[in-house]
Amino acid sequence: MNEVRVRIAPSPTGALHLGLVRTALYNWLFARQQGGRFILRIDDTDAQRNMAEVLQPILDGLRWLGIDWDEGPEVDGPNAPYFQSQRVDGHKAAVASLLESGYAYYDYATTDEIAAERQAAVANKEGVFRYSRRWMAETAADRVRFEAEGRKSVVRLKMPTEGTLVIDDQVRGPVEFEWQREQDHVIQRADGTFLYHLASIVDDHAMGITHIIRAEEHLSNTPRQIFILQSLGVELPRFAHLPFVAEPGSRNKLSKRKIREYMKNRDFSELVARGNKIAAALKLETGLDAFSPVVVDFYRQTGFLPEAIVNYLALLGWALDDKTEHFTREDLVKSFSLERVNKSAASFDPGKLMAFQVRHMLALSVEKRVDLCLPFLEKAGLVAAPDKVAAIVSAAGDRIKVAGDIIDYLDFFTDDDKLTRDTTAFAREMGKYGAAGCLAKFRGVIASAAFEPAALEKCLQDFVAAEGIKVGQIIHVLRLAVTGKTVGFGLYETMAILGRESVLARIDYALREADK
RNA sequence: GGCCCCAUCGUCUAGCGGUUCAGGACAUCACUCUUUCAAGGUGAAGACAUGGGUUCGACUCCCAUUGGGGCCGCCA
Structure with missing residues (x-):
């Protein structure tokens, strides 16, 4: 029996499309499982201009996903050349x-x-x-x-x-x-x-x-x-x-030319929104053509895990059995078979992809996740202390779904008197009877408190009991004062991470603002 | 129009004639937990496209219909 040799032969188009990735992945899995060779050949035409420009995204994308080729551009091999125009x-x-x-x-x-x-x-x-x-x-x-x-x-x-x-x-x-x-x-x-x-x-x-x-x-x-x-x-x-990778919610072949249409799909547009938010913080270009969930670069730029994408794509048209869903790359190589590939087109489901991403993300240690997040903070213009980032990542839990989501916590690093607030919510909470006084008084209490979650919680509980109020009467305004937002993870952890100095400064700033 | 392919919950799928009034996952909804947002817990709703066969028995096999997709280039 001869050695198994498979290939993908894309034409260089300037972007690595999800459908091509899935085909590449299945070829790669088959080759790896059979102990064969996976070959990359570029089916270019002789009239190709800017070869490097249109080829590089494909090469980079495949490498990022861990789909490596044994023969082809940049690695060469015994069957060179690997460009059709040269053959x-x-x-x-x-x-x-x-x-x-x-x-x-x-x-x-x-x-x-x-x-x-x-x-x-x-x-x-x-x-x-x-x-x-x-x-x-x-x-x-x-x-x-x-x-x-x-x-x-x-x-x-x-x-x-x-x-x-x-x-x-x-x-x-x-x-x-x-x-x-x-x-x-x-x-x-x-x-x-x-x-x-x-x-x-x-x-x-x-x-x-x-x-x-x-x-x-x-x-x-x-x-x-x-x-x-x-x-x-x-x-x-x-x-x-x-089978084809189909559009979200239909059986039409997924196309990078129909992004506007896909935006009607809720999960798809939410994914785009998430990507855009991250891209904005990083000051990236985000034209829909080059930056959308149909193109692999989108995932790399926003901090998805290659393992998650590989896992999801592997299951888009193939299944091992009726329950196994979480696969490592090694699992896939072991279990993959052409016989179990489905015959019918499978729609790309951004929501489900996100679920796989979360699962793979949470399977990583806090240290690993911190390593993934750090470059995003850097690109956002921040030199952050890893300890602090670790505390944030740990407290955020699954709120950080992709590494780029760390930019939701930029407020932890901004100057205390430059905190941007949800002014509507802040005004609403401050407007409640006694809120300002309550906040000022509580500031006095925690000025000397130990800044760790358990101690802070006890502090607040005691304060509430002594004042004869309910937790809800202070905690919301406190969160707004300290983080500027209505949402976030546990407030005691938040304050502990921020530290006494910051928390007090932020409360002072909030009280000053409220006075105006 | 011709040919080819496909058809199980909204989506991804399990099912390869009886152990299935069809199992899992994502999404959805409800309840619960709760300092917010998530998460978690509990539960609900939700599918074999239709019609004929074959068979003691069809989601499973065959045929037709319908629907969807693809290919029909001196494009790749």
């Missing part, structure tokens, strides 16, 4: 061989003539259009004659006209195609360049790919590729066609 010699040789053996022919029809035939076919309701081969050059003499007319040639496949092809798809089982419905596809243009379907399958073969695991959209294109391979007299790889 034209192979394409040329393949076409020459096909021509030689009669499985392809020079065709001298003009595009207008083909269009006319196609139109006629539609008009006659023939269903399929099949080229008449009227301008097919069967002999050298034909070529001379056509060329004398000033015609230019393309190379077409001479497809079979009868019989049935059965593809034993590893995900879908046997799929039948009738050869007579296939067309004489062009494989080489008049300008001598080669078409994707020729180049791709020739490269796959040259690289020794054993399993072509790709998106379902290629299923209909498989017959012509198999024909090429068969005509070349080489061994066929196995095929596995993966």
